[in-house]
Every structure is written in structure tokens, then in C-alpha cells.
Amino acid sequence: MGLLDKLEAIATTRKTLLPPGVDPFNVVLEEIHSSTEATINGQRVILAGTNNYLGLTFDQECIDAGKEALSKEGTGTTGSRMANGTFHGHRDLEKELALFYGCSNAIVFSTGFVTNLGVISTLAGPDDVIVLDADSHASIYDACRMSGAEMIRFRHNNTVDLEKKLKRLGSRTAKALIIVEGIYSMLGDCAPLAEIANLKRKYGAWLMVDEAHSMGVLGDHGRGMAEAAGVEQDVDFIVGTFSKSLGSIGGYCVSNHPELDLVRYITRSYVFTASPSPSTIATVRKALQVIQNKPQLRSKLWENAELLYQGLKKFGFELGPDPSPIVAIRVPTKEDTLFAWKSLLDQGIYVNLVFPPAAPAGMSLLRCSISAAHTVEQIDYILKVFSEMRQGPFQINA
Amino acid sequence: MTTPQYDAIFQKVEVLLKEYAPQPVPIQEDTELINDLGFDSLRVMEMLEEVEDAFDITYPLNDLSNLRTVKDFISQIQHIIEKS
Numbered sequence: 085m086g087l088l089d090k091l092e093a094i095a096t097t098r099k100t101l102l103p104p105g106v107d108p109f110n111v112v113l114e115e116i117h118s119s120t121e122a123t124i125n126g127q128r129v130i131l132a133g134t135n136n137y138l139g140l141t142f143d144q145e146c147i148d149a150g151k152e153a154l155s156k157e158g159t160g161t162t163g164s165r166m167a168n169g170t171f172h173g174h175r176d177l178e179k180e181l182a183l184f185y186g187c188s189n190a191i192v193f194s195t196g197f198v199t200n201l202g203v204i205s206t207l208a209g210p211d212d213v214i215v216l217d218a219d220s221h222a223s224i225y226d227a228c229r230m231s232g233a234e235m236i237r238f239r240h241n242n243t244v245d246l247e248k249k250l251k252r253l254g255s256r257t258a259k260a261l262i263i264v265e266g267i268y269s270m271l272g273d274c275a276p277l278a279e280i281a282n283l284k285r286k287y288g289a290w291l292m293v294d295e296a297h298s299m300g301v302l303g304d305h306g307r308g309m310a311e312a313a314g315v316e317q318d319v320d321f322i323v324g325t326f327s328k329s330l331g332s333i334g335g336y337c338v339s340n341h342p343e344l345d346l347v348r349y350i351t352r353s354y355v356f357t358a359s360p361s362p363s364t365i366a367t368v369r370k371a372l373q374v375i376q377n378k379p380q381l382r383s384k385l386w387e388n389a390e391l392l393y394q395g396l397k398k399f400g401f402e403l404g405p406d407p408s409p410i411v412a413i414r415v416p417t418k419e420d421t422l423f424a425w426k427s428l429l430d431q432g433i434y435v436n437l438v439f440p441p442a443a444p445a446g447m448s449l450l451r452c453s454i455s456a457a458h459t460v461e462q463i464d465y466i467l468k469v470f471s472e473m474r475q476g477p478f479q480i481n482a
Numbered sequence: 483m484t485t486p487q488y489d490a491i492f493q494k495v496e497v498l499l500k501e502y503a504p505q506p507v508p509i510q511e512d513t514e515l516i517n518d519l520g521f522d523s524l525r526v527m528e529m530l531e532e533v534e535d536a537f538d539i540t541y542p543l544n545d546l547s548n549l550r551t552v553k554d555f556i557s558q559i560q561h562i563i564e565k566s
Binding site: 218228234235236237248249252253440441445446 | 522523524525527528531539540542543544566
């Protein structure tokens with residue numbers, strides 16, 4: 085057995101499953117026209133799978149802020165904050181995030197993925213227990229493994245199963261961290277956070293919520309699921325990303341536990357990686373202001389999400405449980421999913437193709453994510469194409 | 483040498499493995515979950531949920547790294563039951 089033999093299975097799958105000339109997992113956007121349109125394979129397409137929930141990648145204020153920082157402070161930081169120092173923007177953004185969430189502490193990381201890797205693997209250790217939702221993101225699973233803590237999984241969004249598991253832990257709940265997400269990235273369903281927070285209180289455990297897909301999307305002020313469920317005081321740690329509603333890249337953790345600030349000294353994904361560039365930080369800071377000053381973006385996002393979800397539902401597609409900016413269409417087989425994905429692209433619509441195990445419970449998905457920047461005309465066109473696919477020779481089973 | 487408890491666990495687990503295993507092969511102590519029964523990561527998780535309910539236990543995911551054969555699995559379950 086050679087080192088690379090294990091990749092043979094991937095090569096075989098790619099060869100048998102993917103059509104020549106198109107790799108759904110390596111799509112090249114040849115030209116970006118706006119937050120909702122790009123050119124792919126020489127054709128102008130509607131982007132309906134980019135998690136650009138508020139459309140801020142092309143917000144003029146954010147672009148101007150990024151340009152100014154680029155001119156004044158250069159292209160990058162060329163190292164970690166521990167070694168190269170903290171730029172004022174890093175520090176200011178942490179203060180602004182803490183203020184936004186009403187928390188005492190915030191840490192900024194270089195991506196959302198490494199935020200989870202760093203924070204979770206530092207907070208939990210070999211004597212601790214992590215109780216995680218089964219549908220948690222890969223970064224959470226990887227972080228749990230890295231932590232060395234005992235990993236316990238509860239059925240997705242199932243508070244009965246969660247309670248069973250907490251009860252079995254007995255006094256160990258004092259060292260148990262429950263980890264859930266606000267909105268789950270594949271099906272777009274929300275965590276029953278009020279019930280989960282009740283259980284956290286009842287059993288004396290700790291609670292972390294990953295608001296990657298819910299920050300800017302849920303809550304009267306856009307703080308996410310914890311705000312929407314009215315349980316912010318019960319959440320010990322909120323983690324999130326800058327790469328979705330905030331239209332940039334990076335991640336963060338906020339908390340009222342002062343010990344969070346100590347995490348930055350020992351978290352390897354903070355200490356040993358380059359910090360976000362000045363222009364990145366500047367766009368995030370501006371985007372954070374925009375989501376606070378323009379709640380109408382959130383209203384428009386939900387109007388668009390409802391329009392797409394209800395339209396697809398009317399055509400009989402099997403969707404996630406509730407309307408959400410993530411609208412996932414279940415397709416019975418990988419082959420049908422790929423065929424449908426390619427048909428959509430050929431007709432000028434880009435969505436995400438998701439195969440198991442990235443999708444839960446062995447599902448294959450056509451995953452759409454909607455944006456406040458989508459026009460009604462764009463959504464109508466998406467619905468028209470899906471409708472024709474449903475009625476045409478190729479029918480996705482509902 | 484197996485114990486009565488081990489045998490009782492085996493009987494229950496055998497039923498669940500048969501229900502969830504992608505490959506319908508006879509289940510013996512040295513049967514391997516991945517190589518013989520064809521389990522992948524998702525299917526293992528589904529089966530584990532049923533095992534947890536059947537024995538009223540919590541199976542830590544950390545134990546998966548030491549799981550190869552049916553015998554390993556039964557021993558792990560027995561250990562968890564004894565500990566709880």
C-alpha cells in the first residue's frame with residue numbers, strides 16, 4: 085500500500101459520477117458581476133448558493149472601507165497577532181463585536197472554521213465532556229476530536245435525547261459543554277434553543293451556539309438564534325463567522341466569561357496563524373454597522389426566503405422543515421441530484437450540490453441560499469426553472 | 483470465555499447489526515463492521531443511536547476509533563453498562 089492509494093476511491097467516484105468538463109465542487113466564477121450574479125462557463129448565472137445572506141459583498145460602504153484600509157495599512161499582516169502585533173482594527177472590531185452582543189469579551193480569528201477549532205479545543209480538555217448535535221458542522225466535530233474531551237452526540241434538534249444524555253452524565257454536567265448551531269447549514273432548520281437553554285440550566289452544563297448562518301439573519305437586531313429565542317443570557321459562548329452575512333472572511337467568539345480573553349494566549353489556531361488583513365477587518369467593521377443600521381436588509385432577506393421556499397413547496401419539492409434563507413431540496417439519488425444541478429447551471433442558476441456525508445442522514449441535496457440582494461425577478465426565474473424541471477421529462481421525486 | 487451478560491448483549495446487538503448493516507453477512511465475534519458488514523460513518527451513527535436506546539447508555543464517539551470487530555463492540559457496550 086502506497087501513501088496515495090487511499091485517494092483511488094475518490095478518483096474512481098469522480099470519474100464515474102461527474103460529467104466531463106464540470107466539477108460541481110470546483111466551479112470557477114470567471115467574472116463576478118454583483119453579489120447575486122457571476123459568469124460561469126462563459127454564461128451569466130444567478131448565484132443562489134453563496135451564503136451571501138445580506139448581499140454585503142458589494143455594499144459600497146464596505147468596499148470603500150476595505151479600499152481605504154488597503155491603501156493606508158497594506159495588503160496583509162504577514163503573521164499572527166502574537167508575533168507581529170495587533171493592528172488597531174483587530175482590537176476595535178473585538179470591542180465592536182462585544183458591544184454588539186452585549187458581552188464583555190470577544191476574540192477575532194482568521195476564519196470561522198479555525199474559530200471553532202481553536203475555541204472548542206481550548207475550552208474543553210480530556211477531563212471534560214462535549215455534548216454536540218448530530219448535524220454539527222465539520223469544524224465542530226474536528227474541534228471536539230482535537231480537544232480530547234469525551235464526545236457525546238445527541239439526535240439532531242432532539243431535546244428528549246439531549247436530556248437523556250445530560251441526565252446520564254450526573255455530576256459531570258458541570259464539565260459538559262453543549263454545542264449547537266443557530267441555523268443548520270444544510271437544511272436551514274433552527275435549533276430549539278429555548279428548550280436547549282432550559283436543559284442547560286436544569287443540568288448545570290455550559291452552552292455554546294454557533295451562529296455562523298444565523299448572525300445577521302435572526303433576532304430583532306440580527307444577533308442570531310440566541311437573540312431570537314430570548315436566551316442570550318444562557319449562552320456561555322457564541323461563535324460565528326464573517327464569511328456569510330458580513331460578506332468577508334474571519335470568525336469570532338464572544339462571551340461574558342472573562343476567561344475567554346485567556347484563550348487567545350493558548351489557542352493554536354490564533355497563535356500560529358496569520359491574523360486577518362486590514363482590509364478584511366475594515367469591511368467586517370463596516371458590515372457590522374450596516375446590519376445594525378439597515379434592519380430592512382433582514383426583512384428583505386426573509387421576504388425572499390419565503391418567496392423561494394413557498395414557491396418550491398407549491399411545486400411539490402421535498403424541503404427542509406421551515407422557511408429559511410437556506411432552502412434545501414432533497415433528491416433521491418446522487419445521479420439525479422447531479423443531473424438536476426447541471427440542468428440548473430445550464431439554465432443560468434448556480435446552487436450547491438451536496439452529497440452525503442456532507443448532508444445529513446445520507447441525503448443528496450440541491451442547496452439554495454437566498455440573499456436580500458436577490459430581486460423578485462431573479463427568484464421568479466429560479467422558480468420557473470425548477471417548475472419546468474418538475475414538469476419535464478426529468479422529475480425530482482417529492 | 484463469555485459471560486451471560488456478554489451473550490445477552492450479543493443477541494441484542496446482532497439484531498440491530500442485521501437491521502443496519504449494508505452487507506447481509508452472518509454476524510460473528512470476529513466480523514468486522516466496516517470490511518465485512520459494509521458500515522460507513524453515517525450508517526454507524528444511525529445504528530449507534532439504536533444501540534444507545536436499546537441499552538439505555540451513552541456511547542462516546544471517542545470509542546469509535548477502537549472499534550473494528552463485533553467483539554470489540556460488545557465489549558465496549560458491556561464496559562459502558564458496567565460503568566453506569
